[in-house]
Amino acid sequence: MVIFRVDDRLIHGQVVENWIPTFGISNVIVANDLISDDELRKNIMKFSIPSNVKIDFLKIDDLKGINFDEKKNYLVLFENLWDVWRAVLEGVKIDELNIGGIHYAKGRNFSFGKVMFLSDEEKEILKKLSSYGVSVYLQPIPQEKKVKVVEII
């Protein structure tokens, strides 16, 4: 099983205490160009996750090279939608995309609930993702209901 998630906080409480145990995640992949070269941020993330969970840091371009082991449960974390879009264009196959949190920043004039704020450009990306067959849903924690993003933007 592979869960793809966009969350600008990447590794934080909801991921560590909820997504990882709820889905028995064995491997976390942080897909981010900057973090893969940032020893400090990598250390902080390694510190934050349980010791029995493997964590890897990959650049977006390297994602397409992964062979996901069917017996393992992966959580792939993206910081933003631009990175997801790049990965999809590179050929990474994403059927479903979880939105965990895209917080307010200037220019993000559309909002839904407390944790999803989008700029016009991000809305466009979401529409393009949808046309590529990616089903995008908002769900900060597994206990909440999935909200289909394409229906609200």
Added chain:
Amino acid sequence: MTGIIIVTHGSFGAYLLEACEHIVGYKENVISFSIISKTGIDEAKQSIKKITDEILHKCDSIIYLVDIPGGTPMNIVLNFAKDIKKSAVICGVNMSMLIVAMNLKDIMEFDALVEKIVEDGKRSISEVKSILLTKDSDYGNIQG
């Protein structure tokens, strides 16, 4: 199945529960009670007794999570805990402890759960700057 009752000075426990629900979602049989200065001690006792009875109606054990050792919340709940065989009173409640309690209360056996809450609470207290912000620190994981 274990019920969790959080009792604290002021609204600390109510906000603590709210913060934890933000992370792990709402869970049944987790109740907080705030002892505020307006509430007299007797009134607080009565309310906690009521909550305790409610929980015991649905759960076979109770864990009380309270704030400081020796404080009023601890003193009050000890009075109830002494008459409930499968119960525990744990001081020093923090987010790590409440989260693990909420996550495991329906799956872990009572004694092991109590131990786990205490352990995780202790482990969550650490000065992380010296661990993480030192040059060349390649630190494995301490949680887990």
